[in-house]
Amino acid sequence: MTTETTSLATPGEGGVSGFYDFPEEIQLCILSFLSPSDIAAFAATSKRSLSFCRSDAACASAGLWSCMCHRRWDSLTQIPRWGGGRVSYRSLYRTLDRWENLIGFWRRIGRGPPSASPPSLVFFEWGSSFLIGSRVSPSLTGYGVLKIPFIWMGFSLSGEPVSYLDPERRFDLASGDFVEAVDSDLVPVSVGFVGGNHFVVEERGFCRRSSSSDEEGSVVGGSSPPDCLMSDVYQYFANRTSTGRRHRRRERQGRRKLDPEHFMKVANCYPTPDRPLQGLWKGICDDMRLEFYLVTYDDIGGITCRRVGESVGPFSGYCPVFWTSNTTFIEPPFSIEEENIYQTREHIQPLDPSCINGSSLYERIVAHILRINSSYDLVIPDLSGNATDPRNVEGRIWQYKDGTFGFGFLRNNDIVDLKHIVLDGCLLDTV
DSSP states (O other), X not given: XXXXXXXXXXXXXXXXXXXXXXXXXXXXXHHTTSOHHHHHHHHTTOHHHHHXXXXXXXXXXXXXXXXXXXXXXXXXXXXXXXXXXXXXXXXXXXXXXXXXXXXXXXXXXXXXXXXXXXXXXXXXXXXXXXXXXXXXXXXXXXXXXXEEEEEEEEEOXXXXXXXXXXXXXXXXXXXXXGGGGGGSSOEEEEEEESSSSEEEEEETTSSOOOOTTSGGGOSSOTTOOGGGHHHHHHHHHHTOOOOHHHHHHHHHXXXXXXXXXXXXXXXXXXXXXXXXXXXXXXXXXXXXXXXXXXXXXXXXXXXXXXXXXOOSSSSTTEEEEEEESOOOOBOSSOXXXXXXXXXXXXXXXXXXXXXXXXXXXXXXXXXXXXXXXXXXXHHOGGGGSTTSOGGGTEEEEEEETTXXXXXXXXXXXXXEEEEESEETTEESSBO
Protein backbone atom coordinates (compact mmCIF):
# COMPACT_ATOMS: atom_id res chain seq x y z
CA MET A 1 0.00 0.00 0.00
CA THR A 2 2.83 2.43 0.88
CA THR A 3 4.61 1.98 -2.45
CA GLU A 4 1.43 2.52 -4.45
CA THR A 5 0.33 5.59 -2.54
CA THR A 6 3.82 7.11 -2.80
CA SER A 7 3.54 7.12 -6.58
CA LEU A 8 0.08 8.63 -6.30
CA ALA A 9 1.32 11.38 -4.04
CA THR A 10 4.18 12.41 -6.33
CA PRO A 11 3.40 15.33 -8.68
CA GLY A 12 3.44 14.56 -12.38
CA GLU A 13 6.78 14.48 -14.16
CA GLY A 14 7.51 14.37 -17.85
CA GLY A 15 3.89 15.02 -18.81
CA VAL A 16 2.59 12.14 -16.67
CA SER A 17 -0.30 13.17 -14.42
CA GLY A 18 0.24 12.71 -10.68
CA PHE A 19 -2.38 12.27 -7.99
CA TYR A 20 -2.36 15.95 -7.00
CA ASP A 21 -2.95 17.00 -10.59
CA PHE A 22 -6.55 15.86 -10.16
CA PRO A 23 -9.12 18.30 -8.72
CA GLU A 24 -9.46 18.08 -4.94
CA GLU A 25 -12.97 16.66 -5.22
CA ILE A 26 -11.61 13.73 -7.26
CA GLN A 27 -8.78 13.18 -4.78
CA LEU A 28 -11.23 13.04 -1.87
CA CYS A 29 -13.53 10.70 -3.76
CA ILE A 30 -10.66 8.29 -4.47
CA LEU A 31 -9.31 8.35 -0.92
CA SER A 32 -12.76 7.91 0.64
CA PHE A 33 -12.75 4.28 -0.52
CA LEU A 34 -9.67 3.50 1.60
CA SER A 35 -9.75 2.05 5.11
CA PRO A 36 -8.42 4.09 8.07
CA SER A 37 -5.22 2.01 8.08
CA ASP A 38 -4.70 2.75 4.39
CA ILE A 39 -5.35 6.45 5.05
CA ALA A 40 -2.62 6.36 7.72
CA ALA A 41 -0.22 4.74 5.25
CA PHE A 42 -1.05 7.37 2.64
CA ALA A 43 -0.54 10.21 5.15
CA ALA A 44 2.95 8.88 5.92
CA THR A 45 4.14 9.23 2.32
CA SER A 46 4.72 13.01 2.41
CA LYS A 47 4.02 16.19 4.36
CA ARG A 48 1.49 17.21 1.75
CA SER A 49 -0.37 13.92 2.19
CA LEU A 50 -0.28 14.30 5.97
CA SER A 51 -1.73 17.81 5.78
CA PHE A 52 -4.36 16.61 3.33
CA CYS A 53 -5.53 13.87 5.72
CA ARG A 54 -5.56 16.08 8.83
CA SER A 55 -8.60 18.10 7.81
CA ASP A 56 -10.86 16.84 10.57
CA ALA A 57 -12.85 19.74 12.03
CA ALA A 58 -16.54 19.24 12.57
CA CYS A 59 -17.25 22.09 10.17
CA ALA A 60 -14.89 20.75 7.49
CA SER A 61 -17.65 19.31 5.34
CA ALA A 62 -15.28 18.94 2.39
CA GLY A 63 -12.54 17.12 4.35
CA LEU A 64 -11.39 13.56 3.82
CA TRP A 65 -13.09 12.06 6.88
CA SER A 66 -16.30 13.87 6.01
CA CYS A 67 -16.22 12.30 2.54
CA MET A 68 -15.58 8.89 4.06
CA CYS A 69 -18.58 9.25 6.39
CA HIS A 70 -20.90 10.48 3.66
CA ARG A 71 -19.85 7.82 1.16
CA ARG A 72 -20.43 4.99 3.62
CA TRP A 73 -23.51 6.05 5.59
CA ASP A 74 -25.17 8.97 3.78
CA SER A 75 -27.95 6.72 2.45
CA LEU A 76 -28.64 5.33 5.93
CA THR A 77 -28.60 8.36 8.24
CA GLN A 78 -28.17 12.16 8.28
CA ILE A 79 -24.43 12.56 8.86
CA PRO A 80 -24.42 16.37 9.54
CA ARG A 81 -26.94 15.97 12.40
CA TRP A 82 -24.84 13.58 14.48
CA GLY A 83 -23.70 15.31 17.66
CA GLY A 84 -25.43 18.51 16.59
CA GLY A 85 -22.65 19.03 14.03
CA ARG A 86 -20.05 19.45 16.80
CA VAL A 87 -18.29 16.08 16.55
CA SER A 88 -15.20 15.66 14.38
CA TYR A 89 -15.72 13.49 11.33
CA ARG A 90 -12.77 11.30 12.24
CA SER A 91 -14.32 10.47 15.61
CA LEU A 92 -17.70 10.01 13.95
CA TYR A 93 -16.25 7.59 11.40
CA ARG A 94 -14.51 5.46 14.00
CA THR A 95 -17.61 5.26 16.19
CA LEU A 96 -20.05 4.48 13.38
CA ASP A 97 -17.64 1.90 11.99
CA ARG A 98 -17.94 0.01 15.28
CA TRP A 99 -21.63 0.64 15.88
CA GLU A 100 -22.61 -0.47 12.38
CA ASN A 101 -22.15 -4.06 13.52
CA LEU A 102 -25.15 -3.57 15.80
CA ILE A 103 -27.54 -3.12 12.88
CA GLY A 104 -29.85 -6.13 12.68
CA PHE A 105 -31.18 -8.65 15.18
CA TRP A 106 -29.78 -9.69 18.56
CA ARG A 107 -31.08 -12.16 21.15
CA ARG A 108 -30.90 -11.62 24.90
CA ILE A 109 -29.07 -14.40 26.70
CA GLY A 110 -28.63 -15.37 30.31
CA ARG A 111 -31.00 -15.00 33.21
CA GLY A 112 -33.49 -12.17 32.91
CA PRO A 113 -34.69 -9.76 35.62
CA PRO A 114 -36.56 -11.30 38.56
CA SER A 115 -39.79 -9.61 37.47
CA ALA A 116 -41.41 -9.99 34.08
CA SER A 117 -38.69 -10.44 31.48
CA PRO A 118 -38.67 -8.08 28.49
CA PRO A 119 -38.82 -9.56 24.97
CA SER A 120 -35.65 -11.47 24.13
CA LEU A 121 -35.35 -10.31 20.50
CA VAL A 122 -33.80 -6.88 19.81
CA PHE A 123 -33.59 -5.01 16.49
CA PHE A 124 -31.11 -2.17 15.85
CA GLU A 125 -31.62 0.34 13.05
CA TRP A 126 -30.39 3.75 11.92
CA GLY A 127 -32.07 6.95 13.08
CA SER A 128 -31.57 10.47 11.75
CA SER A 129 -28.71 11.24 14.16
CA PHE A 130 -28.56 8.15 16.36
CA LEU A 131 -28.84 4.37 16.52
CA ILE A 132 -31.95 2.95 18.09
CA GLY A 133 -32.46 -0.52 19.56
CA SER A 134 -36.01 -1.81 19.97
CA ARG A 135 -37.36 -4.86 21.73
CA VAL A 136 -39.38 -6.91 19.26
CA SER A 137 -42.13 -9.39 20.11
CA PRO A 138 -45.21 -10.96 18.48
CA SER A 139 -48.49 -9.10 18.86
CA LEU A 140 -51.58 -10.77 20.27
CA THR A 141 -53.53 -10.49 17.02
CA GLY A 142 -52.62 -11.35 13.44
CA TYR A 143 -49.11 -10.89 12.08
CA GLY A 144 -48.42 -7.59 13.84
CA VAL A 145 -45.02 -7.07 15.49
CA LEU A 146 -44.64 -5.05 18.69
CA LYS A 147 -41.66 -2.70 18.48
CA ILE A 148 -40.68 -0.92 21.71
CA PRO A 149 -37.57 1.35 21.64
CA PHE A 150 -35.36 0.83 24.67
CA ILE A 151 -31.83 2.08 23.89
CA TRP A 152 -30.57 5.18 22.06
CA MET A 153 -26.95 5.65 20.94
CA GLY A 154 -25.43 8.89 19.65
CA PHE A 155 -23.14 11.80 20.57
CA SER A 156 -23.35 14.30 23.40
CA LEU A 157 -22.95 18.07 23.00
CA SER A 158 -19.27 17.67 23.90
CA GLY A 159 -18.76 15.21 21.05
CA GLU A 160 -18.53 12.05 23.17
CA PRO A 161 -20.36 8.84 22.19
CA VAL A 162 -23.10 8.11 24.72
CA SER A 163 -25.97 5.65 25.15
CA TYR A 164 -29.23 5.87 27.10
CA LEU A 165 -31.91 3.45 28.23
CA ASP A 166 -35.56 4.42 28.49
CA PRO A 167 -36.98 1.84 30.93
CA GLU A 168 -40.13 3.90 31.55
CA ARG A 169 -40.82 4.38 27.81
CA ARG A 170 -41.35 8.12 28.26
CA PHE A 171 -39.05 9.47 25.57
CA ASP A 172 -39.79 9.77 21.87
CA LEU A 173 -36.83 10.64 19.68
CA ALA A 174 -38.39 9.76 16.35
CA SER A 175 -38.42 13.34 15.08
CA GLY A 176 -35.94 15.06 17.40
CA ASP A 177 -32.19 15.36 17.80
CA PHE A 178 -30.26 12.95 19.94
CA VAL A 179 -28.56 15.78 21.86
CA GLU A 180 -31.95 16.50 23.46
CA ALA A 181 -31.67 13.21 25.33
CA VAL A 182 -28.81 14.53 27.48
CA ASP A 183 -31.16 16.61 29.63
CA SER A 184 -34.03 14.12 29.59
CA ASP A 185 -34.90 11.57 32.26
CA LEU A 186 -33.06 8.68 30.60
CA VAL A 187 -30.59 6.26 32.16
CA PRO A 188 -27.00 6.54 30.87
CA VAL A 189 -25.53 3.14 30.07
CA SER A 190 -22.33 1.63 28.77
CA VAL A 191 -22.40 -0.69 25.76
CA GLY A 192 -19.45 -3.07 26.03
CA PHE A 193 -18.50 -5.20 23.04
CA VAL A 194 -17.12 -8.68 23.74
CA GLY A 195 -15.88 -9.65 20.29
CA GLY A 196 -18.10 -9.01 17.28
CA ASN A 197 -21.12 -11.11 18.23
CA HIS A 198 -21.72 -10.28 21.90
CA PHE A 199 -22.35 -7.05 23.75
CA VAL A 200 -23.34 -6.06 27.28
CA VAL A 201 -25.59 -3.16 28.32
CA GLU A 202 -24.87 -1.95 31.84
CA GLU A 203 -25.86 1.16 33.74
CA ARG A 204 -23.03 3.69 33.96
CA GLY A 205 -21.48 3.93 37.40
CA PHE A 206 -21.44 0.13 37.71
CA CYS A 207 -18.84 -0.51 35.02
CA ARG A 208 -15.51 1.01 34.13
CA ARG A 209 -15.60 4.42 32.53
CA SER A 210 -14.65 4.39 28.88
CA SER A 211 -11.80 6.53 27.60
CA SER A 212 -11.93 8.92 24.67
CA SER A 213 -10.19 6.37 22.49
CA ASP A 214 -12.49 3.54 23.56
CA GLU A 215 -15.99 4.98 23.60
CA GLU A 216 -18.81 2.97 25.12
CA GLY A 217 -16.46 0.68 27.03
CA SER A 218 -15.58 -1.57 24.14
CA VAL A 219 -14.02 -4.62 25.70
CA VAL A 220 -12.31 -6.03 22.67
CA GLY A 221 -11.08 -3.49 20.16
CA GLY A 222 -10.00 -4.12 16.61
CA SER A 223 -6.35 -4.05 17.63
CA SER A 224 -6.62 -6.65 20.37
CA PRO A 225 -4.75 -9.86 19.51
CA PRO A 226 -6.75 -13.12 19.78
CA ASP A 227 -4.74 -14.37 22.78
CA CYS A 228 -5.78 -11.28 24.78
CA LEU A 229 -9.51 -11.94 24.39
CA MET A 230 -10.18 -13.71 27.68
CA SER A 231 -7.92 -11.42 29.71
CA ASP A 232 -9.79 -8.42 28.28
CA VAL A 233 -13.11 -10.01 29.20
CA TYR A 234 -11.97 -10.71 32.76
CA GLN A 235 -10.57 -7.19 33.05
CA TYR A 236 -13.92 -5.75 31.94
CA PHE A 237 -15.87 -7.47 34.69
CA ALA A 238 -13.14 -6.93 37.29
CA ASN A 239 -13.01 -3.16 36.77
CA ARG A 240 -16.68 -2.40 37.41
CA THR A 241 -16.94 0.50 39.85
CA SER A 242 -19.67 2.78 41.16
CA THR A 243 -19.27 6.54 41.38
CA GLY A 244 -20.57 8.13 44.57
CA ARG A 245 -22.47 10.88 42.80
CA ARG A 246 -24.62 8.53 40.73
CA HIS A 247 -25.08 6.21 43.70
CA ARG A 248 -26.44 9.09 45.83
CA ARG A 249 -28.70 10.22 43.00
CA ARG A 250 -30.18 6.72 42.69
CA GLU A 251 -30.79 6.68 46.44
CA ARG A 252 -32.68 9.98 46.21
CA GLN A 253 -34.76 8.64 43.36
CA GLY A 254 -35.40 5.38 45.20
CA ARG A 255 -34.47 3.36 42.13
CA ARG A 256 -32.44 0.15 42.11
CA LYS A 257 -29.73 -0.22 39.53
CA LEU A 258 -30.66 -1.90 36.28
CA ASP A 259 -29.47 -5.45 35.78
CA PRO A 260 -26.83 -5.93 33.06
CA GLU A 261 -28.16 -7.48 29.87
CA HIS A 262 -26.15 -9.66 27.50
CA PHE A 263 -27.00 -10.04 23.82
CA MET A 264 -25.78 -12.39 21.08
CA LYS A 265 -26.01 -11.52 17.39
CA VAL A 266 -28.55 -13.39 15.27
CA ALA A 267 -26.46 -14.21 12.22
CA ASN A 268 -27.83 -14.90 8.74
CA CYS A 269 -31.31 -13.56 9.51
CA TYR A 270 -32.16 -12.83 5.87
CA PRO A 271 -32.77 -15.27 2.97
CA THR A 272 -30.31 -15.46 0.07
CA PRO A 273 -30.61 -16.97 -3.44
CA ASP A 274 -28.51 -19.95 -2.31
CA ARG A 275 -30.36 -20.27 1.01
CA PRO A 276 -33.97 -19.24 0.30
CA LEU A 277 -35.40 -20.52 3.60
CA GLN A 278 -32.77 -18.87 5.80
CA GLY A 279 -33.63 -16.09 8.21
CA LEU A 280 -36.14 -14.87 10.77
CA TRP A 281 -39.81 -15.57 10.02
CA LYS A 282 -43.16 -15.24 11.77
CA GLY A 283 -46.10 -17.59 11.68
CA ILE A 284 -49.34 -18.36 13.52
CA CYS A 285 -49.33 -21.70 15.37
CA ASP A 286 -52.20 -24.06 16.07
CA ASP A 287 -52.93 -22.24 19.34
CA MET A 288 -53.53 -19.08 17.24
CA ARG A 289 -50.50 -17.30 18.71
CA LEU A 290 -47.92 -15.57 16.55
CA GLU A 291 -44.42 -17.04 16.95
CA PHE A 292 -40.98 -16.09 15.61
CA TYR A 293 -38.87 -18.72 13.86
CA LEU A 294 -35.18 -18.81 12.94
CA VAL A 295 -34.19 -21.05 10.01
CA THR A 296 -30.47 -21.76 9.63
CA TYR A 297 -28.29 -23.78 7.26
CA ASP A 298 -25.34 -25.73 8.65
CA ASP A 299 -21.91 -26.23 7.07
CA ILE A 300 -22.91 -29.50 5.38
CA GLY A 301 -26.12 -28.18 3.85
CA GLY A 302 -28.68 -29.22 6.46
CA ILE A 303 -31.54 -26.99 7.65
CA THR A 304 -32.77 -26.43 11.20
CA CYS A 305 -35.73 -24.34 12.35
CA ARG A 306 -36.00 -23.10 15.93
CA ARG A 307 -38.66 -21.08 17.65
CA VAL A 308 -37.31 -17.79 19.03
CA GLY A 309 -39.53 -16.71 21.90
CA GLU A 310 -39.74 -15.76 25.53
CA SER A 311 -37.96 -18.19 27.83
CA VAL A 312 -40.15 -19.76 30.49
CA GLY A 313 -37.80 -22.74 30.85
CA PRO A 314 -34.16 -23.62 30.17
CA PHE A 315 -34.64 -24.18 26.45
CA SER A 316 -38.17 -23.04 25.65
CA GLY A 317 -37.05 -19.73 24.25
CA TYR A 318 -34.92 -21.33 21.55
CA CYS A 319 -36.45 -24.77 20.92
CA PRO A 320 -36.18 -26.80 17.68
CA VAL A 321 -39.21 -27.18 15.42
CA PHE A 322 -38.03 -29.10 12.35
CA TRP A 323 -34.84 -30.15 10.59
CA THR A 324 -33.57 -31.93 7.48
CA SER A 325 -30.20 -33.06 6.19
CA ASN A 326 -31.42 -33.25 2.58
CA THR A 327 -32.09 -29.84 1.03
CA THR A 328 -33.00 -31.13 -2.44
CA PHE A 329 -36.39 -29.68 -3.40
CA ILE A 330 -39.09 -31.71 -5.09
CA GLU A 331 -39.75 -29.90 -8.37
CA PRO A 332 -43.08 -29.70 -10.23
CA PRO A 333 -44.99 -31.47 -11.61
CA PHE A 334 -45.75 -32.97 -8.21
CA SER A 335 -47.00 -36.51 -7.69
CA ILE A 336 -50.63 -37.17 -6.81
CA GLU A 337 -49.51 -38.18 -3.31
CA GLU A 338 -47.74 -34.85 -2.76
CA GLU A 339 -50.72 -32.95 -4.16
CA ASN A 340 -53.02 -34.75 -1.71
CA ILE A 341 -50.73 -34.08 1.25
CA TYR A 342 -50.91 -30.35 0.56
CA GLN A 343 -54.55 -30.05 -0.47
CA THR A 344 -55.91 -31.99 2.52
CA ARG A 345 -54.41 -29.55 5.01
CA GLU A 346 -55.68 -26.21 6.25
CA HIS A 347 -53.65 -23.02 6.50
CA ILE A 348 -53.76 -21.54 9.99
CA GLN A 349 -55.21 -18.06 9.59
CA PRO A 350 -55.55 -15.14 12.02
CA LEU A 351 -59.00 -14.79 13.52
CA ASP A 352 -59.35 -11.35 11.93
CA PRO A 353 -58.82 -11.60 8.12
CA SER A 354 -57.95 -7.88 8.03
CA CYS A 355 -54.76 -8.73 9.95
CA ILE A 356 -53.34 -10.45 6.86
CA ASN A 357 -51.20 -7.75 5.27
CA GLY A 358 -49.84 -8.21 1.78
CA SER A 359 -50.79 -11.09 -0.48
CA SER A 360 -53.62 -13.38 0.53
CA LEU A 361 -52.70 -16.66 2.18
CA TYR A 362 -55.61 -18.32 0.42
CA GLU A 363 -53.92 -18.05 -2.99
CA ARG A 364 -50.47 -19.52 -2.32
CA ILE A 365 -48.90 -21.15 -5.37
CA VAL A 366 -46.48 -23.93 -4.43
CA ALA A 367 -43.21 -23.75 -6.36
CA HIS A 368 -41.13 -26.36 -4.48
CA ILE A 369 -41.55 -29.02 -1.80
CA LEU A 370 -39.00 -30.18 0.77
CA ARG A 371 -39.20 -33.18 3.09
CA ILE A 372 -38.46 -32.43 6.75
CA ASN A 373 -38.45 -34.15 10.15
CA SER A 374 -39.99 -32.75 13.30
CA SER A 375 -37.97 -31.81 16.36
CA TYR A 376 -39.12 -35.04 18.03
CA ASP A 377 -36.49 -36.82 15.95
CA LEU A 378 -33.83 -34.52 17.42
CA VAL A 379 -34.87 -34.95 21.04
CA ILE A 380 -35.85 -38.65 20.85
CA PRO A 381 -33.88 -40.21 17.94
CA ASP A 382 -35.55 -43.64 18.28
CA LEU A 383 -38.96 -42.10 17.73
CA SER A 384 -38.61 -42.54 13.97
CA GLY A 385 -37.56 -46.20 14.29
CA ASN A 386 -39.51 -49.22 13.07
CA ALA A 387 -41.51 -49.43 16.28
CA THR A 388 -43.10 -46.05 15.64
CA ASP A 389 -45.07 -44.71 12.70
CA PRO A 390 -42.64 -42.44 10.75
CA ARG A 391 -45.58 -40.15 10.02
CA ASN A 392 -45.18 -38.90 13.60
CA VAL A 393 -41.97 -37.08 12.65
CA GLU A 394 -42.21 -36.63 8.87
CA GLY A 395 -43.29 -33.32 7.40
CA ARG A 396 -43.11 -30.99 4.42
CA ILE A 397 -42.05 -27.47 3.54
CA TRP A 398 -44.06 -25.86 0.75
CA GLN A 399 -42.16 -22.96 -0.76
CA TYR A 400 -44.40 -20.46 -2.54
CA LYS A 401 -43.65 -18.44 -5.64
CA ASP A 402 -43.45 -15.20 -3.65
CA GLY A 403 -40.45 -16.55 -1.68
CA THR A 404 -42.32 -17.29 1.56
CA PHE A 405 -43.14 -20.81 2.69
CA GLY A 406 -45.27 -22.94 4.97
CA PHE A 407 -44.57 -26.11 6.88
CA GLY A 408 -46.59 -28.94 8.37
CA PHE A 409 -46.34 -32.52 9.59
CA LEU A 410 -48.11 -35.67 8.43
CA ARG A 411 -49.36 -36.32 11.98
CA ASN A 412 -51.75 -33.35 11.80
CA ASN A 413 -53.75 -31.39 9.24
CA ASP A 414 -52.32 -27.88 9.67
CA ILE A 415 -49.96 -25.70 7.65
CA VAL A 416 -48.08 -22.90 9.42
CA ASP A 417 -47.44 -20.17 6.84
CA LEU A 418 -44.34 -18.06 7.51
CA LYS A 419 -43.99 -14.42 6.54
CA HIS A 420 -41.02 -12.05 6.58
CA ILE A 421 -40.32 -10.19 9.83
CA VAL A 422 -38.04 -7.69 8.09
CA LEU A 423 -37.64 -6.68 4.46
CA ASP A 424 -34.92 -4.40 3.06
CA GLY A 425 -33.79 -3.57 6.59
CA CYS A 426 -37.24 -2.46 7.79
CA LEU A 427 -39.53 -4.24 10.24
CA LEU A 428 -42.87 -5.19 8.71
CA ASP A 429 -46.34 -4.94 10.26
CA THR A 430 -45.21 -2.99 13.32
CA VAL A 431 -47.91 -2.01 15.80
